[in-house]
Amino acid sequence: MRKLLYKMPESLSGKEFTYCPGCHHGIVHRLVAEVIDELGIREKTLVVAPIGCSVFAYQFFNMDGTIAAHGRAPAVATGMKRARPDLYVFTYQGDGDLAAIGTAEIMHAANRGEKITTIFINNAIYGMTGGQMAPTTLLGMKTTTTPYGRDAQKDGYPMHMCEFLKEAKGVAYLARTKVTTPQDVEKTKKAIKKAFLAQIKGIGFGMVEVLSTCPTNWGMDPISAMKWLEEKMVPEYPLGIFVDKVGDEK
Amino acid sequence: MEKVMVKGTEAIGEAAIRAGCRHFFGYPITPQSELPEYMSKRLPEVGGVFLQTESEVATVNMLYGAACTGTRVMTSTSSPGFSLMMEGVSYMACAQLPAVFVNVVRGGPGLGDIQPAQGDYWQATKGGGHGDYKLIVLAPSTVQEAVDLTVLAFDLADKYRTPTLILADGLLGQMMEPVTFPEFRDLSTLPDHSSWAMTGAKDREPHIITSFDIDPYILEKMNLELVEKYKEIEKNEVRWEEFMTEDAEIVITAFGTVARIAKSVVEMARKDGIKVGLFRPITVWPYPYEPLKKLTEKVDLFFDVEMNMGQMLEDVKLAIGDKKPVAFYSRMGGVVPTPTEIYEALKKEIGRRV
Numbered sequence: 001m002r003k004l005l006y007k008m009p010e011s012l013s014g015k016e017f018t019y020c021p022g023c024h025h026g027i028v029h030r031l032v033a034e035v036i037d038e039l040g041i042r043e044k045t046l047v048v049a050p051i052g053c054s055v056f057a058y059q060f061f062n063m064d065g066t067i068a069a070h071g072r073a074p075a076v077a078t079g080m081k082r083a084r085p086d087l088y089v090f091t092y093q094g095d096g097d098l099a100a101i102g103t104a105e106i107m108h109a110a111n112r113g114e115k116i117t118t119i120f121i122n123n124a125i126y127g128m129t130g131g132q133m134a135p136t137t138l139l140g141m142k143t144t145t146t147p148y149g150r151d152a153q154k155d156g157y158p159m160h161m162c163e164f165l166k167e168a169k170g171v172a173y174l175a176r177t178k179v180t181t182p183q184d185v186e187k188t189k190k191a192i193k194k195a196f197l198a199q200i201k202g203i204g205f206g207m208v209e210v211l212s213t214c215p216t217n218w219g220m221d222p223i224s225a226m227k228w229l230e231e232k233m234v235p236e237y238p239l240g241i242f243v244d245k246v247g248d249e250k
Numbered sequence: 251m252e253k254v255m256v257k258g259t260e261a262i263g264e265a266a267i268r269a270g271c272r273h274f275f276g277y278p279i280t281p282q283s284e285l286p287e288y289m290s291k292r293l294p295e296v297g298g299v300f301l302q303t304e305s306e307v308a309t310v311n312m313l314y315g316a317a318c319t320g321t322r323v324m325t326s327t328s329s330p331g332f333s334l335m336m337e338g339v340s341y342m343a344c345a346q347l348p349a350v351f352v353n354v355v356r357g358g359p360g361l362g363d364i365q366p367a368q369g370d371y372w373q374a375t376k377g378g379g380h381g382d383y384k385l386i387v388l389a390p391s392t393v394q395e396a397v398d399l400t401v402l403a404f405d406l407a408d409k410y411r412t413p414t415l416i417l418a419d420g421l422l423g424q425m426m427e428p429v430t431f432p433e434f435r436d437l438s439t440l441p442d443h444s445s446w447a448m449t450g451a452k453d454r455e456p457h458i459i460t461s462f463d464i465d466p467y468i469l470e471k472m473n474l475e476l477v478e479k480y481k482e483i484e485k486n487e488v489r490w491e492e493f494m495t496e497d498a499e500i501v502i503t504a505f506g507t508v509a510r511i512a513k514s515v516v517e518m519a520r521k522d523g524i525k526v527g528l529f530r531p532i533t534v535w536p537y538p539y540e541p542l543k544k545l546t547e548k549v550d551l552f553f554d555v556e557m558n559m560g561q562m563l564e565d566v567k568l569a570i571g572d573k574k575p576v577a578f579y580s581r582m583g584g585v586v587p588t589p590t591e592i593y594e595a596l597k598k599e600i601g602r603r604v
Contacts, residue, residue: 069338
């Protein structure tokens with residue numbers, strides 16, 4: 001007898017991803033889909049895609065979806081959730097979307113304790129527009145708009161969204177993870193599940209920041225990119241659980 | 251129905267609730283803050299949701315989200331606030347999302363002032379945001395009409411799946427008048443949006459709502475769909491009022507608050523034996539070009555009066571062409587013209603042409 005051990009999650013549409021080789025969006029999409037499957041909420045979940053590389057996320061998830069204006073996904077999700085509190089809403093946003101243009105919306109959605117879930121992909125660069133400086137770009141890091149490297153005096157410092165958001169009383173779950181090893185993938189999946197449970201249980205706002213690679217715009221092969229993430233990004237953006245009001249899973 | 255004395259902004263809020271709106275997102279700005287205040291008190295009484303937002307940018311995107319679920323939703327703001335909403339309004343027009351906006355227009359440009367003005371006509375009727383789109387724009391001139399048009403705005407927004415705008419001004423918003431409210435809409439009779447709304451993909455294919463396609467040929471199809479819709483709206487929804495135009499030799503064109511003042515001018519002129527009438531667009535988009543053009547057959551002079559630099563004037567001229575002369579009088583910056591000053595300006599214009 002053959003036994004099925006691994007299959008495409010029902011929450012993925014099966015449409016081929018448009019992401020570059022070595023990009024972590026694909027892994028995180030799959031984790032989100034697996035979590036939604038396991039929670040059995042696909043038919044009641046709405047996805048809000050951002051502007052950025054994951055603008056097409058609404059095509060990859062097998063559920064009702066839309067694209068928010070750049071940075072405004074938490075506001076769009078708020079409108080949905082307030083109109084239909086019986087449904088589950090998540091936003092999927094990159095660092096330009098969430099930590100630059102959409103800073104006000106994420107701060108206020110979190111602080112209101114909006115019962116939505118946010119998946120935040122931090123790859124320290126603008127991918128879709130071709131490798132410009134992101135708010136999360138590391139000091140000294142070269143991008144197409146910091147050709148001499150990010151200079152704190154001129155460009156300011158890398159933005160630490162989890163560290164800002166952890167002070168917001170409305171936050172029910174907040175974690176920063178990575179997906180460079182199988183163990184990290186498992187940890188990220190657990191975190192994503194908790195961020196959804198924060199919503200399902202009606203406790204408050206949940207977010208997982210996933211440190212991710214962008215080999216194309218970092219100018220690296222996928223393996224070097226993973227290494228660079230471990231060596232450079234993790235020290236700047238420490239992993240961990242910043243807020244957990246969800247408690248242990250039953 | 252019993253008449254009640256009520257302020258313009260609050261009348262619009264109550265009318266929205268009676269039209270079946272249970273969701274309001276808004277940010278304070280003078281001179282319309284009484285509307286969100288009213289909704290914050292009133293909506294919880296009817297099981298609705300009021301949310302004070304962090305900005306007008308957030309507001310419009312919350313409307314986008316609520317509208318995606320097929321829910322009747324509304325906001326109100328004043329000029330600078332509406333400018334901030336323009337990106338989201340453009341998204342909603344393209345994504346074909348119904349919602350009602352109220353712009354209680356104040357003096358501009360820039361920070362301007364908080365007095366009544368009509369300087370947002372172009373923004374309302376000619377675009378405002380980016381790309382090819384139109385809003386249905388309703389311009390009430392009395393508090394009762396603001397009530398009636400608010401109800402209509404929700405019905406039109408739903409019928410055509412398009413954002414609809416009530417273009418009011420600070421005078422109408424702050425004025426108290428006796429009005430009759432409609433009955434409460436039975437919520438079970440609201441239009442069925444289940445064929446497109448985001449309600450959870452249970453036993454059906456996912457519903458996707460976007461203002462986006464990377465393929466220009468598909469986006470062009472979306473554009474053409476909007477064009478067809480706008481043609482349909484132009485065909486069906488043009489509304490206007492004519493006052494004493496039957497025998498008029500001179501017709502004043504005006505909308506909103508100014509049209510109401512112009513009615514007094516018509517009466518003053520008639521007392522002096524001058525045959526003046528008034529043409530008042532109620533929908534400023536779609537604009538009543540044809541009915542206005544028809545008047546050129548018997549009218550000698552058109553006199554456009556506005557509280558801006560001559561914005562609707564362009565539409566008046568489009569309707570009239572070179573068939574008849576069009577004169578113009580305006581006040582700006584939040585200054586409301588008196589009937590006497592408009593009448594004096596009109597008489598001067600007549601004198602010039604004798």
